[in-house]
Amino acid sequence: xxxxxxxxxxxxxxxxxxxxxxxxxxxxxxxxxxxxxxxxxxxxxxxxxxxxxxxxxxxxxxxxxxxxxxxxxxxxxxxxxxxxxxxxxxxxxxxxxxxxxxxxxxxxxxxxxxxxxxxxxxxxxxxxxxxxxxxxxxxxxxxxxxxxxxxxxxxxxxxxxxxxxxxxxxxxxxxxxxxxxxxxxxxxxxxxxxxxxxxxxxxxxxxxxxxxxxxxxxxxxxxxxxxxxxxxxxxxxxxxxxxxxxxxxxxxxxxxxxxxxxxxxxxxxxxxxxxxxxxxxxxxxxxxxxxxxxxxx
Amino acid sequence: xxxxxxxxxxxxxxxxxxxxxxxxxxxxxxxxxxxxxxxxxxxxxxxxxxxxxxxxxxxxxxxxxxxxxxxxxxxxxxxxxxxxxxxxxxxxxxxxxxxxxxxxxxxxxxxxxxxxxxxxxxxxxxxxxxxxxxxxxxxxxxxxxxxxxxxxxxxxxxxxxxxxxxxxxxxxxxxxxxxxxxxxxxxxxxxxxxxxxxxxxxxxxxxxxxxxxxxxxxxxxxxxxxxxxxxxxxxxxxxxxxxxxxxxxxxxxxxxxxxxxxxxxxxxxxxxxxxxxxxxxxxxxxxxxxxxxxxxxxxxxxxxxxxxxxxxxxxxxxxxxxxxxxxxxxxxxxxxxxxxxxxxxxxxxxxxxxxxxxxxxxxxxxxxxxxxxxxxxxxxxxxxxxxxxxxxxxxxxxxxxxxxxxxxxxx
Numbered sequence: 001x002x003x004x005x006x007x008x009x010x011x012x013x014x015x016x017x018x019x020x021x022x023x024x025x026x027x028x029x030x031x032x033x034x035x036x037x038x039x040x041x042x043x044x045x046x047x048x049x050x051x052x053x054x055x056x057x058x059x060x061x062x063x064x065x066x067x068x069x070x071x072x073x074x075x076x077x078x079x080x081x082x083x084x085x086x087x088x089x090x091x092x093x094x095x096x097x098x099x100x101x102x103x104x105x106x107x108x109x110x111x112x113x114x115x116x117x118x119x120x121x122x123x124x125x126x127x128x129x130x131x132x133x134x135x136x137x138x139x140x141x142x143x144x145x146x147x148x149x150x151x152x153x154x155x156x157x158x159x160x161x162x163x164x165x166x167x168x169x170x171x172x173x174x175x176x177x178x179x180x181x182x183x184x185x186x187x188x189x190x191x192x193x194x195x196x197x198x199x200x201x202x203x204x205x206x207x208x209x210x211x212x213x214x215x216x217x218x219x220x221x222x223x224x225x226x227x228x229x230x231x232x233x234x235x236x237x238x239x240x241x242x243x244x245x246x247x248x249x250x251x252x253x254x255x256x257x258x259x260x261x262x263x264x265x266x267x268x269x270x271x272x273x274x275x276x277x278x279x280x281x282x283x284x285x286x287x288x289x290x291x292x293x294x295x296x297x
Numbered sequence: 298x299x300x301x302x303x304x305x306x307x308x309x310x311x312x313x314x315x316x317x318x319x320x321x322x323x324x325x326x327x328x329x330x331x332x333x334x335x336x337x338x339x340x341x342x343x344x345x346x347x348x349x350x351x352x353x354x355x356x357x358x359x360x361x362x363x364x365x366x367x368x369x370x371x372x373x374x375x376x377x378x379x380x381x382x383x384x385x386x387x388x389x390x391x392x393x394x395x396x397x398x399x400x401x402x403x404x405x406x407x408x409x410x411x412x413x414x415x416x417x418x419x420x421x422x423x424x425x426x427x428x429x430x431x432x433x434x435x436x437x438x439x440x441x442x443x444x445x446x447x448x449x450x451x452x453x454x455x456x457x458x459x460x461x462x463x464x465x466x467x468x469x470x471x472x473x474x475x476x477x478x479x480x481x482x483x484x485x486x487x488x489x490x491x492x493x494x495x496x497x498x499x500x501x502x503x504x505x506x507x508x509x510x511x512x513x514x515x516x517x518x519x520x521x522x523x524x525x526x527x528x529x530x531x532x533x534x535x536x537x538x539x540x541x542x543x544x545x546x547x548x549x550x551x552x553x554x555x556x557x558x559x560x561x562x563x564x565x566x567x568x569x570x571x572x573x574x575x576x577x578x579x580x581x582x583x584x585x586x587x588x589x590x591x592x593x594x595x596x597x598x599x600x601x602x603x604x605x606x607x608x609x610x611x612x613x614x615x616x617x618x619x620x621x622x623x624x625x626x627x628x629x630x631x632x633x634x635x636x637x638x639x640x641x642x643x644x645x646x647x648x649x650x651x652x653x654x655x656x657x658x659x660x661x662x663x664x665x666x667x668x669x670x671x672x673x674x675x676x677x678x679x680x681x682x683x684x685x686x687x688x689x690x691x692x693x694x695x696x697x698x699x700x701x702x703x704x705x706x707x708x
Binding site: 184187216220223224227228231232237238240241244245247248251252270273274277278280281285288 | 518523
């Protein structure tokens with residue numbers, strides 16, 4: 001904008017005529033606002049009720065009127081103009097910061113993905129069958145789990161926390177169950193290998209079974225033996241215990257969320273009913289004891 | 298190493314030969330499965346003579362006169378149901394007892410609901426069981442009755458007999474765990490690793506399906522695969538199918554276990570092994586096994602993988618009674634009650650044993666052989682211990698062994 005233009009519209013965004021016409025428009029519109037209905041009925045000591053929508057419109061028109069009047073002042077118009085000039089810079093900076101954050105998150109994620117590869121290597125994936133599920137669980141616990149524990153804010157923070165906890169426990173239960181069921185699969189794998197050896201031995205002795213049923217009987221006997229060996233192992237007992245623990249954790253978290261939902265409904269929650277049952281149980285015991293004392297006397 | 302050569306050609310040829318037979322079998326199988334099957338269980342008639350909360354006391358109808366003066370109360374476990382003793386008409390411990398003239402009562406623990414989650418072993422033993430015993434004593438005007446426990450129900454009976462010795466004339470325990478510190482049964486190994494507190498706090502009552510899954514996992518090869526392969530092989534045999542379905546009905550008809558009872562049973566028995574050490578407490582009272590002074594007959598199964606002999610056989614050595622007997626049958630946990638061989642041995646042995654100890658209650662010899670006066674509900678308290686009817690020395694019977702079981706029956 002050159003000097004001439006600045007002269008025509010001194011330090012302002014809009015030509016002075018526009019501003020004046022705008023201010024006049026709001027003033028005339030304000031005059032058109034109908035008076036409250038009560039005034040037509042004559043003077044009254046009690047202030048008549050006003051239409052809320054008309055009031056709102058009147059307020060808005062007044063605001064526009066004052067804005068137009070303000071803009072007709074060259075100093076104010078100049079300040080507003082400068083603020084608007086700064087907007088593109090502001091938007092640019094916000095965008096820059098947002099992209100920076102995005103890139104940062106992406107960088108962290110890439111780093112995490114890199115760690116996943118390193119962890120698999122560290123756990124010696126040649127033992128993939130035994131370690132695979134443990135590794136997945138480890139990755140989840142170290143790299144993903146913390147997202148569910150980002151502090152929640154605001155009115156619904158506790159509800160959100162309980163929901164996040166439920167998702168966390170569900171993920172852990174899935175990981176633990178996968179590990180547990182993979183253990184249960186081991187006897188089948190082992191049996192297949194041993195079956196080959198057994199059949200080979202029988203072949204050497206010239207006693208190869210000719211009926212499918214005989215193979216089945218041999219297979220099921222070997223399988224039973226493998227299950228027994230597995231079930232007595234400390235690893236299985238540990239996995240079983242862990243499985244029950246995770247199941248319990250999940251159910252507790254699920255119950256907490258259900259409890260939140262039930263509170264919205266006109267039904268008693270488990271906690272309330274359990275408290276009642278506990279009282280009832282203790283009361284019955286006391287009555288029985290009193291009865292016993294009475295009978296003794 | 299060369300790959301072993303499986304004679305696939307022979308196997309396929311054999312299968313081809315069997316095709317016609319198989320076709321006929323399939324037709325027969327469909328006929329059997331679509332026909333009307335008799336799969337009713339617990340069909341022996343009874344009356345419910347006493348009820349308290351969810352618990353019912355069954356009294357079986359005798360066809361003739363009772364040959365034993367003292368009635369027998371059978372207490373089943375809280376796991377599964379007492380219908381196992383009356384599973385099928387030709388294999389029914391209940392029918393055998395009735396045939397032998399035993400006046401038979403049985404506790405039906407019912408189906409615990411969430412309301413029952415706070416019930417402890419004390420509530421079951423000193424509450425429901427004691428009330429049932431008192432009811433029978435009053436009804437028959439007797440100071441003492443015969444008590445028989447099965448599995449966990451047997452443990453309850455041991456606790457009851459120690460705390461209320463004056464109400465029990467003879468005690469019979471069958472597949473009853475009392476010594477829990479053993480690694481011979483998977484259940485004993487697993488229970489030690491189980492966090493009972495956490496499970497009870499989570500579930501309230503222990504869900505039956507969870508328990509059943511645990512039992513199936515004790516031997517998945519047999520219980521989840523081979524059993525059903527056996528069923529398919531015999532699905533054209535109507536009596537087999539009927540009995541198989543009866544067993545399935547019984548196995549999966551499982552009530553939940555009250556949470557606090559489960560917690561105490563796991564912690565006090567499986568983990569701390571308090572019962573056999575006479576250190577367990579119910580309602581503040583110590584369960585002292587030395588107070589079990591009545592005759593004791595203790596059955597267990599040689600191939601029981603749920604309650605192995607090691608968990609049962611110590612009981613007779615720890616009680617105060619001098620009249621004890623161990624009977625080790627060569628069968629499994631359920632086989633004792635349902636196998637055809639046991640049907641001929643188990644119930645008749647109990648009937649004989651009880652008959653030999655069925656004399657009327659007498660005062661100690663020094664006071665003369667008078668019948669103890671009994672006022673229902675009161676008189677049994679503090680009357681002192683009657684002298685045992687027969688005081689033979691402790692003996693351990695292995696002679697009743699049957700030939701080794703071919704296969705574990707379900708549990």
